[in-house]
Amino acid sequence: MTASSEASAPPAIDRAAIALQAARRTRRNMFADGAVAVASGATLLIVLAILAIILFDVVRNGASHLSWAFLSQAPRDGMTAGGIFPAIVGMVEMVILMTLAGVPIGVATAIYLHEYASPVSPLTRAIRIAVANLAGVPSIVFGLFGLGFFIQFLGAGIDKTFFHGDKVFGQPALIWAALTMAVLTLPVVIVATEEALRAVPRELREASLALGATKFQTVFNVVVPQASSGILTGTILAVSRGAGEVAPILFTGAAYFLPLLPRHLSSQFMSPSYHVYVLSTQSPDVDATKPILYATVLVLLALTFTLNIAAVIVRARMRRRAGVPV
Amino acid sequence: MSHLRHVFVNDECFHAPVSIEGVTPADRRPKPAQTPRANGTRAADSSPPPVLERRKRRSSGRVTLPPAPPRLKLSKAPFWHRAAEWLLHALAISAVVAIALILIFTAKEAAPILYSKVVREEVTLAKMWWPQLWPGYDEAASVWQPVSDIPKFGVWPLILGTLKVTLVSMAVSVPLGVGAAVYVSQYAGPRTREIVKPVVELLAGIPSVVLGFFALMVMATWFQNVFHLESRLNALVSGVALSFAVIPVIFTLSEEALRAVPRSYVEASTALGAARWQTIGRVILPAASPGIAAGVALGLGRAVGETMIVLMASGNAAIVSASLTDSARTIAATIAAELAEVVFGGAHYTVLFFLGTILFLVTFGINTVGDWAIRRMKRRLGSAA
Numbered sequence: 025m026t027a028s029s030e031a032s033a034p035p036a037i038d039r040a041a042i043a044l045q046a047a048r049r050t051r052r053n054m055f056a057d058g059a060v061a062v063a064s065g066a067t068l069l070i071v072l073a074i075l076a077i078i079l080f081d082v083v084r085n086g087a088s089h090l091s092w093a094f095l096s097q098a099p100r101d102g103m104t105a106g107g108i109f110p111a112i113v114g115m116v117e118m119v120i121l122m123t124l125a126g127v128p129i130g131v132a133t134a135i136y137l138h139e140y141a142s143p144v145s146p147l148t149r150a151i152r153i154a155v156a157n158l159a160g161v162p163s164i165v166f167g168l169f170g171l172g173f174f175i176q177f178l179g180a181g182i183d184k185t186f187f188h189g190d191k192v193f194g195q196p197a198l199i200w201a202a203l204t205m206a207v208l209t210l211p212v213v214i215v216a217t218e219e220a221l222r223a224v225p226r227e228l229r230e231a232s233l234a235l236g237a238t239k240f241q242t243v244f245n246v247v248v249p250q251a252s253s254g255i256l257t258g259t260i261l262a263v264s265r266g267a268g269e270v271a272p273i274l275f276t277g278a279a280y281f282l283p284l285l286p287r288h289l290s291s292q293f294m295s296p297s298y299h300v301y302v303l304s305t306q307s308p309d310v311d312a313t314k315p316i317l318y319a320t321v322l323v324l325l326a327l328t329f330t331l332n333i334a335a336v337i338v339r340a341r342m343r344r345r346a347g348v349p350v
Numbered sequence: 351m352s353h354l355r356h357v358f359v360n361d362e363c364f365h366a367p368v369s370i371e372g373v374t375p376a377d378r379r380p381k382p383a384q385t386p387r388a389n390g391t392r393a394a395d396s397s398p399p400p401v402l403e404r405r406k407r408r409s410s411g412r413v414t415l416p417p418a419p420p421r422l423k424l425s426k427a428p429f430w431h432r433a434a435e436w437l438l439h440a441l442a443i444s445a446v447v448a449i450a451l452i453l454i455f456t457a458k459e460a461a462p463i464l465y466s467k468v469v470r471e472e473v474t475l476a477k478m479w480w481p482q483l484w485p486g487y488d489e490a491a492s493v494w495q496p497v498s499d500i501p502k503f504g505v506w507p508l509i510l511g512t513l514k515v516t517l518v519s520m521a522v523s524v525p526l527g528v529g530a531a532v533y534v535s536q537y538a539g540p541r542t543r544e545i546v547k548p549v550v551e552l553l554a555g556i557p558s559v560v561l562g563f564f565a566l567m568v569m570a571t572w573f574q575n576v577f578h579l580e581s582r583l584n585a586l587v588s589g590v591a592l593s594f595a596v597i598p599v600i601f602t603l604s605e606e607a608l609r610a611v612p613r614s615y616v617e618a619s620t621a622l623g624a625a626r627w628q629t630i631g632r633v634i635l636p637a638a639s640p641g642i643a644a645g646v647a648l649g650l651g652r653a654v655g656e657t658m659i660v661l662m663a664s665g666n667a668a669i670v671s672a673s674l675t676d677s678a679r680t681i682a683a684t685i686a687a688e689l690a691e692v693v694f695g696g697a698h699y700t701v702l703f704f705l706g707t708i709l710f711l712v713t714f715g716i717n718t719v720g721d722w723a724i725r726r727m728k729r730r731l732g733s734a735a
Contacts, residue, residue, distance in 0.1 A: 056625065067525065067526045068546065082564070154445040158448060160655075161710060164682045165709055168455075168703060210444070271657040297559045301563075304662060324559075
């Protein structure tokens with residue numbers, strides 16, 4: 025390059041930029057640009073509208089029937105009157121058992137994956153592949169698994185050993201539904217916890233180790249408390265998922281109607297989600313049960329939305345604190 | 351933090367009093383024990399600490415160090431720490447164990463179809479997969495009638511139904527999911543994104559039974575009124591409802607992939623004179639295509655396996671028909687609808703578990719491909735950025 029061309033470089037670049045802009049601003053390009061923006065914006069609006077329509081329909085039809093009595097009474101008159109109290113109790117019991125069984129295992133797996141395992145070892149890879157696939161196993165297959173493993177294998181085995189072959193645990197039961205659901209929600213907990221562990225600054229671990237703490241003390245006294253909001257997020261999402269799923273509990277413990285509340289690990293239970301399924305597909309009198317059905321759906325939707333929003337807030341706070349863009 | 355550490359190192363290395371003549375290692379040893387740690391100190395490597403080495407070099411003119419450099423004698427971590435870590439390792443393989451158990455116990459209940467005489471009297475693999483000439487039929491057909499006098503377990507109506515519903519749901523959810531992801535990643539400002547992403551997560555959080563209920567009670571009526579359909583519940587309604595569950599999966603992964611495209615790609619394309627739509631269509635989308643493909647694959651896995659929506663909204667008629675407006679019955683819905691009423695260990699029970707095993711293997715394959723695509727994308731874009 026010669027000195028003269030160097031001197032005239034800025035105007036040449038300017039001219040090129042102007043020419044480029046002019047070339048770009050043809051009618052065809054402007055039209056196509058607008059079309060792409062409008063089309064993609066429209067798809068987003070459709071997606072948001074779907075959510076809005078579902079919410080609107082459920083709230084409009086369900087709010088009128090929703091009352092304290094609905095939440096605190098048992099169903100009466102062949103499910104055409106009364107409330108869903110036993111279903112709520114059943115769901116709460118199932119979800120508590122599920123959390124107790126699933127969350128510790130999920131948290132332990134995430135801690136192992138992020139704090140202990142070498143990222144390239146075959147075992148770590150196998151665990152990651154298993155977690156990713158577990159999240160994609162169809163929920164009905166979890167139902168089959170619950171029936172085949174927990175009830176037919178574990179339950180029947182317990183009965184044979186402790187109950188002289190009487191059917192106690194070898195049939196659909198609260199505990200089996202909860203354990204099946206715990207397996208189903210395992211990936212949710214693992215993914216959320218691992219994300220939180222990733223957000224804990226490395227300096228904290230180093231400082232703790234430098235102070236003479238063992239690896240175990242570092243992980244459990246320093247890292248895990250820092251990641252507690254992520255564990256909370258995972259738990260909330262797992263509860264939300266567990267409360268809404270039906271397919272896994274179809275054969276493992278859910279019942280259409282029970283006169284008594286579940287009192288024992290081996291009793292069956294009612295659940296709002298299963299209630300919705302049964303009422304909307306197998307009810308003899310659809311018009312009579314419709315208000316109850318809508319109110320139940322509203323309860324279910326309000327519950328899962330509240331939990332999901334809570335999870336979003338907790339996670340956003342955690343990310344902001346860790347300085348990760350949302 | 352790092353600043354403090356720096357000061358500390360300087361102090362120790364260069365300004366610390368180094369007159370340690372006559373100090374024996376034995377005198378220095380209690381030092382670590384004075385720290386308030388009750389549980390003992392952490393095991394470090396046995397080589398002398400680097401600090402001492404440097405001190406030695408700097409002060410070799412004035413100081414004679416004791417022959418054996420003092421070593422930090424570290425106590426072992428308490429037994430229960432190690433026990434807890436072992437427990438942690440054991441729990442960590444639970445996901446692998448769970449996947450293995452799911453496969454083993456679903457397949458175990460399905461296995462009698464291969465050897466059990468009682469089951470094979472009613473159904474064999476050949477009878478399931480090849481059209482049979484049933485009494486009362488003019489020609490060989492694949493029929494699913496498991497509870498008739500002559501139980502018929504032809505699986506093709508179910509496979510066809512699954513394909514139809516899945517096809518409809520993907521046809522709806524891919525354009526919507528990817529389109530919304532393009533808008534959010536390319537046009538929307540950060541504030542819009544901060545609102546839209548959680549809202550789409552809410553859509554993902556709607557229980558499938560609620561979507562099924564909505565399809566059954568509301569959408570079916572709309573579709574019937576608009577398209578004048580013969581059957582209220584059909585593949586079209588259930589497919590569209592199913593897409594509501596698939597859209598968030600595709601949207602989230604596509605948006606992530608689109609946003610991970612390095613800025614330099616966009617800048618290069620713009621500098622070459624490409625208009626925005628050309629940049630999006632020919633640079634950004636191709637660069638993000640592995641991620642979008644992964645999203646589509648995971649969405650497909652969800653669609654194939656989804657149970658409740660289809661069970662409630664598809665009409666559940668196991669008929670062989672190419673029409674989207676006929677009722678359809680999918681594999682997952684068949685299992686959910688029929689397993690509650692079968693005899694444990696009977697032919698029907700075995701066949702349903704067999705279908706479950708197929709479903710598991712198919713979704714496992716789809717998800718593995720999707721997962722692999724995600725990893726590949728992360729590696730590729732990670733190195734390009």
